[in-house]
Amino acid sequence: MLMEKQKKEKELGSFVGRLLREHFGKGPGAVYATISNPYITIYLKDFLTPVENKLLNKDQSSYVQKIRDMLMETLINDIKTFIMANTGIEIEEFYYDWNLETQSGMFIGISSKEGVNVLGSTYPNQKEVHKEMILVSEEAEKKPGEVYSYLLNPRTLVIVRDEILISIEKELIFLEFQETLTLAKRNLEKRLLQNHKKQFESYLNAKLENTFVTWNFELDKSETVFILQPRK
Numbered sequence: 001m002l003m004e005k006q007k008k009e010k011e012l013g014s015f016v017g018r019l020l021r022e023h024f025g026k027g028p029g030a031v032y033a034t035i036s037n038p039y040i041t042i043y044l045k046d047f048l049t050p051v052e053n054k055l056l057n058k059d060q061s062s063y064v065q066k067i068r069d070m071l072m073e074t075l076i077n078d079i080k081t082f083i084m085a086n087t088g089i090e091i092e093e094f095y096y097d098w099n100l101e102t103q104s105g106m107f108i109g110i111s112s113k114e115g116v117n118v119l120g121s122t123y124p125n126q127k128e129v130h131k132e133m134i135l136v137s138e139e140a141e142k143k144p145g146e147v148y149s150y151l152l153n154p155r156t157l158v159i160v161r162d163e164i165l166i167s168i169e170k171e172l173i174f175l176e177f178q179e180t181l182t183l184a185k186r187n188l189e190k191r192l193l194q195n196h197k198k199q200f201e202s203y204l205n206a207k208l209e210n211t212f213v214t215w216n217f218e219l220d221k222s223e224t225v226f227i228l229q230p231r232k
Helices: 002-024 050-057 061-087 126-140 167-174 178-195 197-204
Strands: 030-036 039-045 091-099 104-111 146-153 156-162 206-216 221-230
Touching (some): 002 039, 002 061, 039 061, 039 146, 039 156, 050 061, 061 104, 091 206, 104 206, 104 221, 126 146, 126 197, 167 178, 178 197, 197 221
Antiparallel strands (some): 039 104, 091 104, 206 221
16 A cells, blocks of 8 residues: 555656646656645755746746746646546645745645545644744734644645635735735745744754745635654
């Protein structure tokens, strides 16, 4: 069973690598897929095209993110279709985020809640991690309605926040400024998460290698992923 799961993860990573190479002209240096129902995460490393690198050198990071967001609209269905065909898992929600500074990215797929094996899972200092995330949310917008988290493996922690949008954000969404709101929230929340990095590392007894954060405005929820380097 474990070997079959690892085989599926490797196949998914290879597919995503090829897909990105076809559409961006350059694929990631490495792709790490994790299947832990209801979550599937795909961590990309060393992913930056020469053109994007030139744009970043000219302080055009928002332009790079916009281009990637447009391309991702066409790729998400391909990824979801591959996952369904090769794992039998139907992805209901799909999220993604980029860390251009570290040339990395994260895709997050969530299936239906049936057959869950990570719900209810606990890890040391989980409540403290939730409290710290609430503090980050309060600094950015407001206290979430609910916070919960799943340690998918020793290196991948997913933190979910429900009911996080404030009135002005909802109005921007109504006026179809989702793209601008996403770019603003990415910058703000990652800066705040960086300010709380030491606290998270202390609670998790691990170094934070990378942090990704993304939103589903229709569902009023956020998915944050920490890539960890556990301390020995």
